[in-house]
Amino acid sequence: MGSAVQWLSFSDVWRSMGPELIVIGGAFLIMLIELLLPQQQRKVTPWLAVIDVLLAALVTIARFGGGILLYSNADYVVDGFSSLFKLLILLGTFFVLLLAIAEQRKQSLPYEYSYLMLFASGGAMIITSGIDLVLLYVGLELLSIATYILVALNRKDARSSEGGLKYLIIGSIASASILYGLSFLYGVAGSTNLGQIAVTLQNAWANDGTILFVSFALILAGVAVKISVVPFHLWTPDVYEGAPTPVTAYLAVISKAAVIAFFLRVFLFVYGAKYQDWWLVIAWLAVLTMIIGNFGALAQRNVKRILAYSSIGQVGYLLMPFAAIGQTQNVNDMWQALSATVFYLFAYAFMTIGAFAIFGKVAQMRGSEQVEAFAGLYRTHPWLAAMMAIFLLSLAGLPLTGGFFGKFMIFLVAFNAGQYWLGVILFATSAVAFYYYFGILKAIFVQEPPADVESSRSGSMLTVLVGLCALGTLVLGLLPDPFLHILNTVHWFG
Amino acid sequence: MALQPFLALGAVLFGIGLYGALTKRNLIIVLISIEMMLNAANINLVAFAHFLPKPNIEGQVYALFNIAIAAAEVAVGLAILLSFFRARNTSDVRDMNAMKW
Numbered sequence: 307m308g309s310a311v312q313w314l315s316f317s318d319v320w321r322s323m324g325p326e327l328i329v330i331g332g333a334f335l336i337m338l339i340e341l342l343l344p345q346q347q348r349k350v351t352p353w354l355a356v357i358d359v360l361l362a363a364l365v366t367i368a369r370f371g372g373g374i375l376l377y378s379n380a381d382y383v384v385d386g387f388s389s390l391f392k393l394l395i396l397l398g399t400f401f402v403l404l405l406a407i408a409e410q411r412k413q414s415l416p417y418e419y420s421y422l423m424l425f426a427s428g429g430a431m432i433i434t435s436g437i438d439l440v441l442l443y444v445g446l447e448l449l450s451i452a453t454y455i456l457v458a459l460n461r462k463d464a465r466s467s468e469g470g471l472k473y474l475i476i477g478s479i480a481s482a483s484i485l486y487g488l489s490f491l492y493g494v495a496g497s498t499n500l501g502q503i504a505v506t507l508q509n510a511w512a513n514d515g516t517i518l519f520v521s522f523a524l525i526l527a528g529v530a531v532k533i534s535v536v537p538f539h540l541w542t543p544d545v546y547e548g549a550p551t552p553v554t555a556y557l558a559v560i561s562k563a564a565v566i567a568f569f570l571r572v573f574l575f576v577y578g579a580k581y582q583d584w585w586l587v588i589a590w591l592a593v594l595t596m597i598i599g600n601f602g603a604l605a606q607r608n609v610k611r612i613l614a615y616s617s618i619g620q621v622g623y624l625l626m627p628f629a630a631i632g633q634t635q636n637v638n639d640m641w642q643a644l645s646a647t648v649f650y651l652f653a654y655a656f657m658t659i660g661a662f663a664i665f666g667k668v669a670q671m672r673g674s675e676q677v678e679a680f681a682g683l684y685r686t687h688p689w690l691a692a693m694m695a696i697f698l699l700s701l702a703g704l705p706l707t708g709g710f711f712g713k714f715m716i717f718l719v720a721f722n723a724g725q726y727w728l729g730v731i732l733f734a735t736s737a738v739a740f741y742y743y744f745g746i747l748k749a750i751f752v753q754e755p756p757a758d759v760e761s762s763r764s765g766s767m768l769t770v771l772v773g774l775c776a777l778g779t780l781v782l783g784l785l786p787d788p789f790l791h792i793l794n795t796v797h798w799f800g
Numbered sequence: 801m802a803l804q805p806f807l808a809l810g811a812v813l814f815g816i817g818l819y820g821a822l823t824k825r826n827l828i829i830v831l832i833s834i835e836m837m838l839n840a841a842n843i844n845l846v847a848f849a850h851f852l853p854k855p856n857i858e859g860q861v862y863a864l865f866n867i868a869i870a871a872a873e874v875a876v877g878l879a880i881l882l883s884f885f886r887a888r889n890t891s892d893v894r895d896m897n898a899m900k901w
Contacts, residue, residue: 444865455879469899479834481838482817490844496853
């Protein structure tokens with residue numbers, strides 16, 4: 307918001323916010339259609355949402371690599387960073403919607419999820435493109451409030467509303483903390499535009515260092531809650547367990563990716579000048595998260611909680627490149643760190659959604675969420691068993707999978723920055739992770755299936771979905787070159 | 801008037817809100833405490849907008865956005881609380897214990 311008012315024509319708005327307009331406008335339309343359709347015909351609404359997401363992805367791809375566009379006095383930017391994160395968000399939403407459609411056939415999840423997920427994804431996309439404090443906060447809250455409802459959506463299960471309430475309370479405290487921190491940034495810089503704040507702050511550290519440190523701590527604490535970094539992770543297993551399985555996958559992938567984008571954008575723009583002072587904080591948070599996330603999973607028997615703790619551990623890996631950026635202060639290392647983060651997020655999206663999809667199916671077939679429910683899955687459903695093996699081995703980081711290559715890239719970033727100790731901890735905690743993933747694999751391949759289990763078919767929808775996720779995981783592991791080429795040539799920031 | 805009293809008021813409100821949200825047992829009081837935390841930020845924004853070396857209106861606009869968002873947040877909170885109350889017949893934080901460690 308500059309001094310002069312600039313009128314935006316519709317073509318400008320369309321060129322900058324096209325994908326967001328499609329997603330949010332589509333969400334309103336689907337909400338209306340869902341309301342007007344009779345009950346039996348409402349099952350088309352998730353398919354409308356799928357079409358909407360595909361349209362938005364097409365528009366994003368058409369814009370991709372088209373240079374950096376700044377709109378509305380540089381409050382909204384379409385650069386490589388935002389385009390990649392938007393593609394990740396849309397891909398994740400696409401898979402989660404397919405998973406929800408597959409789950410729908412057996413479990414009565416109300417159809418409201420179709421447009422609520424679109425609203426949440428719209429908010430997530432605004433976060434990746436906004437470079438104004440107002441936009442960033444509005445996007446963050448659009449994502450958060452829609453996901454609070456999604457978690458509590460299964461009204462037949464008391465755990466769902468309990469999880470929703472826990473998520474709402476913790477998430478709102480985190481949002482308030484972020485907002486309070488952002489208000490100090492505005493106070494010091496006198497502007498809500500991240501670019502202007504970055505310019506002003508270069509000279510402000512001498513006078514206003516204390517207040518900036520307070521704002522840094524408040525925003526970091528809020529973000530740490532939202533992506534479940536370790537001292538602030540205790541809500542994660544409860545909320546993941548209580549939420550319907552597609553929503554759990556949504557929280558684990560899209561919600562986290564969007565807040566990581568927020569984190570990267572705000573911290574690199576605003577606090578970049580003082581990076582050498584605080585990278586060690588990030589490094590220690592990463593270490594704590596990796597250790598406690600992976601060791602916490604060891605104590606669990608419920609597979610959904612194991613996957614929740616494993617997703618905490620994965621966030622630890624994702625924080626490592628941040629620490630590396632701070633140590634080297636080299637621009638090329640920064641691009642490399644961003645590449646590693648985005649690559650790992652894509653691999654993480656494929657393997658996590660796939661694992662949750664199979665978990666949901668098995669929990670429904672065997673009527674239990676414990677590890678024992680997976681006993682003898684290989685005998686009854688060989689396809690699901692083989693796919694689950696791919697996802698778990700990728701999450702653990704076995705070679706030839708996307709998870710391994712992503713971890714390897716993160717390790718290289720840490721290695722180049724001279725943080726060998728971080729690399730060592732990455733591999734040590736991965737070894738711990740192997741232990742609990744192999745517990746599930748042992749149940750699948752070694753144990754006998756229970757005698758009374760009926761051999762229900764896995765459903766064509768689910769078969770295709772896990773096939774696509776496994777394909778993505780393997781392609782990122784075996785043929786990463788085309789994707790790496792995109793990451794290396796992209797213009798990250800505007 | 802100077803800027804400092806307003807910032808102090810904001811800090812006190814934020815502190816009371818955080819304390820209430822973390823310690824109170826009644827979920828409605830917890831939601832009210834969260835509202836106080838959000839309003840602390842609004843006081844900061846409006847005070848800064850007025851007392852900046854070059855006063856501008858962005859802080860006030862930001863505060864207006866926040867008020868709308870806070871209303872949406874508390875509406876959703878009360879709706880989920882109602883659904884929790886129907887399932888468990890309680891609004892006490894200590895009864896959120898169906899899932900543990």
